[in-house]
Structures are given as C-alpha cells and as structure tokens.
Amino acid sequence: MKNNKREQVILKVLLCACAITIGTLLVVLLRHMMSISILPVLHCVVIVLLILLLFGAGGYFLLHKKTAYRVLGILLIVLSIVGNIEGIYFYLDSEEALKTIANQTTEITSYGVYVLKDSEAESIADLENEIVGVSEDISDKKLAKKLDKYSIITSTYDSPMSSVEGLINEECAGAVLNTSYVEMLEEKDNLRLVNEIKVSKKVEASNVISSEKPFVVYISGKDTWGHISVTSRSDVNIIAVVNPGTKHILLVSTPRDYYVPLSISNGVKDKLTHSGIYGIEVSEATMEMLYGIKMDHYFKLNYSGFEGLIDAMGGITVWSDYAFDVENIGHFKKGDNELSGLEALAFVRERHSFARGDVQRGVNQMNVIQSVVQKLTSKAILKNYGEILRKCDGTFATDLSSEEIADLVSFQLSNPGEWNIEKISVGGTGEYNNVYSLKKSVYVMDPNQDDIDNAKARIQEVLDEI
Structure with a gap:
C-alpha cells in the first residue's frame, strides 16, 4: 500500500515537472506564433489544442494503476513535448530562412576607372593631376567621396558615352564608368580597367502589402x-x-x-x-x-x-x-x-x-x-x-x-x-x-x-x- 502511495507521489511530481516543461515550451511556441504569422490562426489553434490534448491524455494515463496505461501516458507526454519542440524549431527555421531573403534593399553598383588600352597608367594613382571624365548622371556621393581620395581632376560630361568619346579623343586621361555599361560598348576593346570601385546603396522601401488587397x-x-x-x-x-x-x-x-x-x-x-x-x-x-x-x-x-x-x-x-x-x-x-x-x-x-x-x-x-x-x-x-x-x-x-x-x-x-x-x-x-x-x-x-x-x-x- 505504502509503495503504491509512494509511486503515485513520484508520478505526480513527474507529471508536475512535465507540466512546467510543456507550459514553458508552449509559451515559447505562442510567442513565435504571434511574432510572425506563418501559419493561419486556425492551424495554430489546432496545433496548440493537439499538444494540450496529448499532454492531458498522457497525464491521465500516467496516474493509472496499470503499467501498460502508464507506459502509454509517458509516450503521449513525450509526444506532446517533442511536438512542441518541433513547432518551435519550425518557427525558428522559418524565421531564419525569411531573414535571409526578405528586405534585400542593398544594391551594389560597380564603377571602373578606365584608360585607353595603350595608356601607361596601371592604377588610378598613376592619373595624379590628370583629367578624369565623369558622366553627370553619376551623382553618387559615396563614389565622389572615394574619388576625392585621389589627386585627380574630374571633368563632367553630359552622358557616359560623351565621357568615353572624351577619353578616346584624349580630352581626358581616364573615365569613370559603370562596369555594366562598358559591356555594351563597341569601344570596350580600346579601354582598359585600372581600378574598380564598388558603391552600395539602400533602395527605398516600397508600399506595405497584405493578402487582403491587390x-x-x-x-x-x-x-x-x-x-x-x-x-x-x-x-x-x-x-x-x-x-x-x-x-x-x-x-x-x-x-x-x-x-x-x-x-x-x-x-x-x-x-x-x-x-x-x-x-x-x-x-x-x-x-x-x-x-x-x-x-x-x-x-x-x-x-x-x-x-x-x-x-x-x-x-x-x-x-x-x-x-x-x-x-x-x-x-x-x-x-x-x-x-x-x-x-x-x-x-x-x-x-x-x-x-x-x-x-x-x-x-x-x-x-x-x-x-x-x-x-x-x-x-x-x-x-x-x-x-x-x-x-x-x-x-x-x-x-x-x-x-x-x-x-x-x-x-x-x-x-x-x-x-x-x-x-x-x-x-x-x-x-x-x-x-x-x-x-x-x-x-x-x-x-x-x-x-x-x-x-x-x-x-x-x-x-x-x-
């Protein structure tokens, strides 16, 4: 008799410990559910109720006198805990995945300092006190700041093509051009890259959308x-x-x-x-x-x-x-x-x-x-x-x-x-x-x-x- 009472006390203590564990895990899971609406509300309700149902049934069978029922109770409690942990992992995994692909608003523009193919210049430093053409559509302050580090004289042209023509006609010793732009030029074989300058820029956020409107x-x-x-x-x-x-x-x-x-x-x-x-x-x-x-x-x-x-x-x-x-x-x-x-x-x-x-x-x-x-x-x-x-x-x-x-x-x-x-x-x-x-x-x-x-x-x- 005493052994049975002792077993019941031990099982109740175990059940309380499991209840604290499942309660803590549920709080964590609910916080993730509320922080980002990955699953519909109905799905979330069903998941929480299923976890509680498994734990409740497990607790009931755990306190049963028969060993077979107790084993079943333990299995159900373990299943509820594992299910809760799986739910938390799903949200952590999803949140991490979303972070890697969402809000990618940084854009990188690659600018090159180009000279004529037969120029003696090997780097932008070799263009010290020389005129370097820059198109007026290049209004990037970060690029201007990077160019200011070098002792070059910038001359503004009305278009990228005009700066290329200025370089070919030897009006300037170099030209700053978008590297993607150079790929389109028939004259690219006559140009040589001596420096590449990468400039990052934040793209302004667009409108907030929802699944409720077009x-x-x-x-x-x-x-x-x-x-x-x-x-x-x-x-x-x-x-x-x-x-x-x-x-x-x-x-x-x-x-x-x-x-x-x-x-x-x-x-x-x-x-x-x-x-x-x-x-x-x-x-x-x-x-x-x-x-x-x-x-x-x-x-x-x-x-x-x-x-x-x-x-x-x-x-x-x-x-x-x-x-x-x-x-x-x-x-x-x-x-x-x-x-x-x-x-x-x-x-x-x-x-x-x-x-x-x-x-x-x-x-x-x-x-x-x-x-x-x-x-x-x-x-x-x-x-x-x-x-x-x-x-x-x-x-x-x-x-x-x-x-x-x-x-x-x-x-x-x-x-x-x-x-x-x-x-x-x-x-x-x-x-x-x-x-x-x-x-x-x-x-x-x-x-x-x-x-x-x-x-x-x-x-x-x-x-x-x-």
Whole structure:
C-alpha cells in the first residue's frame, strides 16, 4: 500500500515537472506564433489544442494503476513535448530562412576607372593631376567621396558615352564608368580597367502589402552571373498584378528592346533593358511611367540566381508553344517539358528560334513564372517552405518584408487551390534609333500604343476585381 502511495507521489511530481516543461515550451511556441504569422490562426489553434490534448491524455494515463496505461501516458507526454519542440524549431527555421531573403534593399553598383588600352597608367594613382571624365548622371556621393581620395581632376560630361568619346579623343586621361555599361560598348576593346570601385546603396522601401488587397510586383531578370545585388541590364521586365481576393494573377511582359524614356533621361528614349544599369529603382520607375501604375514591390534575379531557384524547387514542368533546340543544352518539345535549372535558363533566354523573337521569349518567361507559382503554392512545397527558402538564399532579391512573405504563405495555406494565371505581351515595330545611354543608333522596338493601352486597361480590371 505504502509503495503504491509512494509511486503515485513520484508520478505526480513527474507529471508536475512535465507540466512546467510543456507550459514553458508552449509559451515559447505562442510567442513565435504571434511574432510572425506563418501559419493561419486556425492551424495554430489546432496545433496548440493537439499538444494540450496529448499532454492531458498522457497525464491521465500516467496516474493509472496499470503499467501498460502508464507506459502509454509517458509516450503521449513525450509526444506532446517533442511536438512542441518541433513547432518551435519550425518557427525558428522559418524565421531564419525569411531573414535571409526578405528586405534585400542593398544594391551594389560597380564603377571602373578606365584608360585607353595603350595608356601607361596601371592604377588610378598613376592619373595624379590628370583629367578624369565623369558622366553627370553619376551623382553618387559615396563614389565622389572615394574619388576625392585621389589627386585627380574630374571633368563632367553630359552622358557616359560623351565621357568615353572624351577619353578616346584624349580630352581626358581616364573615365569613370559603370562596369555594366562598358559591356555594351563597341569601344570596350580600346579601354582598359585600372581600378574598380564598388558603391552600395539602400533602395527605398516600397508600399506595405497584405493578402487582403491587390498589389503589383515588378519582376526584373538581370543578364549576368554572380551576386544578385550588383546592377546590370534588365533583360526580363514583367509586371505581376496579384489579386488575392479572386486568386487572379496577371503577368504583363515587356520586350527588353522597348524604346521608352527612362525615369532619369529627361524624356530622351532608350532601350528598356538599359534602365537596369542605373539600378532597380530606375527600372521600376520607368515601368511605372510606361503603364501608369505604382509598383508595390520588386523581385529580381540573374542567371545564376534563376538556375539556383529552379534547382532548389526540384525542377519545374513548363509548357512550350514551339519545338526548338538550344546548342549544348538539348531539345525542347511543343507541350510540357520537365526542366532543371540549367535547362529552364536556356528556355527563357532563347529568342533566335522564334519568328517573334523577343516577344516569344517574353511568353516563355511568363510560362516559367506560371510553373514556379504553381509549384510554390502546392501543399508539398508549402509544408517545407522554410527548407525551400533556405535553398533559395542568394538566388534572388526582393524588398518584400519577412512579415509580408509570411502573410502570403499563411493566406495560401488558408485558401488552398490553384491561382488563375493570365499572360499578355506587348509588342511593337523593330527599327534603329538613337538611345540615351549610347548616344548612337541601335536596334530598338517602337511600342505599339494599342498594346500598351490594352495592357493598362487589363491591369486596372484585375486590380478592381472583387
């Protein structure tokens, strides 16, 4: 009898210790649940109730006289504790993953100090007391401060091309140019880099969005490999109009060669792709001018980032309107194609195989975005999205906050099902004309105003849907 009483006392003490443990763990779990809304409220309530139910049942069986019931009680209590710990780990893992990809508002511009190929200068120090050309569109205070460290005489030119011409005509001994800009120049073989100066800049925060109202995201694809924060030309320019209320996404593709005024060019027209050289804010603002809308956020990635993103998702299935081949990659059939990151990159870059060239490339890019959205909103991905986000670290940059991303994930979990994804492209007429960035005639696409007007009307219709 005494032994039974002693056992009951020991079991009650053990139960109290477990109750304190589970209570402490629940407090930690609830704090994480309230700090970031990754899971819908209903999911959170169910998880907490399930943990309490397991612990309650475990406590009941633990105090039972029969050994088998006590063993069952211990197992249920352990299960409730393990489940609680798993929940905390899920939130910690998700929060850490969100931190790595959200609020990436730092942009790096790489400037080079260039001299003529046959110049004796080996570094910027060799240009002491010499004239160095700087374009007036380079108004970066950080760059100016770094240049002030050297004993050079800066001369302002009205454009990057003018400073290049000044260098070639020996009006100046050197020129400060955006390294991405130099890649476009026919004269680049006559230039030599003697110094590289990297300048970081914070991109201003955009509007705060929620899953309760429509929003617009600008998607920019850079034509480079390497780190996504470095500025370069924007070869992919797609607007995603998202209406969560109707689960409708409208994708609008704009050709890279579109002949439009940039937000910084004072009305002078340029290729749309060149806007990326001047930073994501210029690309965003230029698209806003073209379509008469306000972008809420941006999403940008480059070649390596795109390939990494697709591979992190385990590949995608993409529809192709045409059968075509890409050298060293393989054959793409008309219909669905199972693609790896490398294959998907080749798919979205190809344009020479199509009569519509860049316009069809834009269609293919939207097909890939559709496949990515469909896969990312699937239950299998959403249940492991923390792991997916970690794998995607460094593959893209966005100014979406961690709270906004979590809200969108929570919305999809609460409202499962496919999104209606609509795709439209704008076109135009190919021609040769002078552009702002190069001050010379190059191939451009003069916009079809009817296409622009139709796109603007459709964008507004999707935003106004109820």
